[in-house]
Structures are given as C-alpha cells and as structure tokens.
Amino acid sequence: GQNIDQPTEMTATEGAIVQINCTYQTSGFNGLFWYQQHAGEAPTFLSYNVLDGLEEKGRFSSFLSRSKGYSYLLLKELQMKDSASYLCAVRGPSGGYQKVTFGTGTKLQVIP
Amino acid sequence: DAEITQSPRHKITETGRQVTLACHQTWNHNNMFWYRQDLGHGLRLIHYSYGVQDTNKGEVSDGYSVSRSNTEDLPLTLESAASSQTSVYFCASSDSGASGTYEQYFGPGTRLTVT
Numbered sequence: 001g002q003n004i005d006q007p008t009e010m011t012a013t014e015g016a017i018v019q020i021n022c023t024y025q026t027s028g029f030n031g032l033f034w035y036q037q038h039a040g041e042a043p044t045f046l047s048y049n050v051l052d053g054l055e056e057k058g059r060f061s062s063f064l065s066r067s068k069g070y071s072y073l074l075l076k077e078l079q080m081k082d083s084a085s086y087l088c089a090v091r092g093p094s095g096g097y098q099k100v101t102f103g104t105g106t107k108l109q110v111i112p
Numbered sequence: 113d114a115e116i117t118q119s120p121r122h123k124i125t126e127t128g129r130q131v132t133l134a135c136h137q138t139w140n141h142n143n144m145f146w147y148r149q150d151l152g153h154g155l156r157l158i159h160y161s162y163g164v165q166d167t168n169k170g171e172v173s174d175g176y177s178v179s180r181s182n183t184e185d186l187p188l189t190l191e192s193a194a195s196s197q198t199s200v201y202f203c204a205s206s207d208s209g210a211s212g213t214y215e216q217y218f219g220p221g222t223r224l225t226v227t
Contacts, residue, residue, distance in 0.1 A: 031214060033214075033215065033216075041220070041221075042202060042218035042219060042220050042221055043155070043202070043216075043218050044218070045215040045216070045217075048214065048215060087154065087155065089155075091214060098143045098160075098162065098206055098208065098214065099157070099160060099170075100145075100157075100216060101157070102147075102154050102155040102156075103154060104152065104153065104154035105154050
C-alpha cells in the first residue's frame with residue numbers, strides 16, 4: 001500500500017520562503033506530484049518529480065529523494081494568494097501506473 | 113479549450129435514493145478517476161477507468177459504481193445514498209503519458225449532502 005505524510009498546517013509571512021515536506025512509504029513508485037488547492041476549488045497541478053533532484057518552476061521548486069522516500073515543495077517570495085492547501089501525491093505502480101495516492105494535504109496560511 | 117466538467121455542482125438527496133453524478137471531459141484522455149474529499153482524509157480514490165469498458169475499484173468503492181461507455185464520460189452512481197457519503201466529489205482525467213506528463217486534470221467538484 002501507500003502511506004504519505006505531510007504536516008497538517010503551516011503559517012508563513014508574505015515575502016518569505018516556506019518548505020513543505022512530504023514523506024512516503026510505497027509498494028512501488030513511479031513519480032511524485034504536488035498539487036495546489038484553494039478553499040472550495042479543485043486541485044491544480046504544480047509539479048512532477050520522477051528522478052532525484054530539484055525541479056524549479058518560477059517561485060515554486062520541488063525536490064525528490066527516492067532513497068529516502070522524501071520530497072519537499074519550496075515556495076519563494078510568498079504572496080497572499082499562495083494561501084492554500086498543498087497536496088503531495090505518489091503515482092503507481094500499485095493499481096496501475098496511472099493511479100495516484102494523495103496525502104491529506106498541508107494547509108498553508110500566508111500572513112502579512 | 114479542453115475542459116472537464118461535473119454536474120450537478122450541488123446536490124441534496126435523501127437516504128436510500130439512487131444518485132448519479134456526471135463527469136465529462138473533452139481532453140480525449142483515456143484515464144478517468146473519481147475521488148471523494150473529506151476533512152482529515154484528503155482525496156480518496158473511489159473508482160477509476162483506463163479506457164472504454166474498463167472500470168476498477170479504488171480504496172473506498174463500497175456503495176458506488178461507474179460505467180465507461182465512451183471516452184468522454186464516467187458517471188458515478190450511488191446505489192442507495194447514505195449519510196456517510198456526504199462529501200465533495202471530484203472527477204479527474206489524465207493521458208497515458210504520451211505527452212510526457214501524467215498530471216491529472218480535475219473537475220470543479222460536486223458537493224453532495226445526504227439527509
């Protein structure tokens with residue numbers, strides 16, 4: 001099966017940097033996603049890591065270490081609109097390569 | 113532009129009634145998924161499909177069924193609605209990686225209340 005852990009809540013200051021961690025224990029691994037979900041809305045895709053290392057996309061970066069079962073999402077130059085839940089999710093192969101298991105999410109509050 | 117839609121967006125029903133939630137995507141994706149989202153549980157997979165006539169059970173499939181008669185639609189049916197099925201339901205779709213990405217595109221969600 002899949003077990004994914006991430007902090008329930010975090011608070012950070014506008015303009016600062018925040019790191020949201022995710023650890024996973026899976027019976028198979030074919031990639032890790034980060035999604036953003038604003039309250040009352042659908043999740044939207046942020047990043048996908050399949051190899052070890054850092055992937056950078058503007059203010060957002062995602063890191064993966066497969067040997068440690070660990071990932072983090074780094075948000076720089078925080079803006080008020082970054083207040084949202086951030087979902088870590090692991091892709092297959094248990095149940096098929098397209099099946100994704102989600103963590104419970106980290107609710108980030110950005111304060112002035 | 114391609115999209116994924118769900119209907120209805122809000123539904124109130126009574127215990128024991130059959131309810132069907134619609135999901136329609138114009139991405140031409142082979143893979144479609146139904147999740148429910150509850151406080152403290154995150155997104156949990158109900159059923160999924162990798163193509164026409166293919167359906168598979170997820171981790172919380174009891175009391176739910178799906179059918180896939182075409183590429184665009186994956187309706188979710190609650191056979192006999194229970195109060196424990198009060199939740200927000202999300203439909204999602206993804207391609208099979210031919211474009212190099214496996215991200216799932218989510219519909220706007222359906223908020224279902226069972227009284």
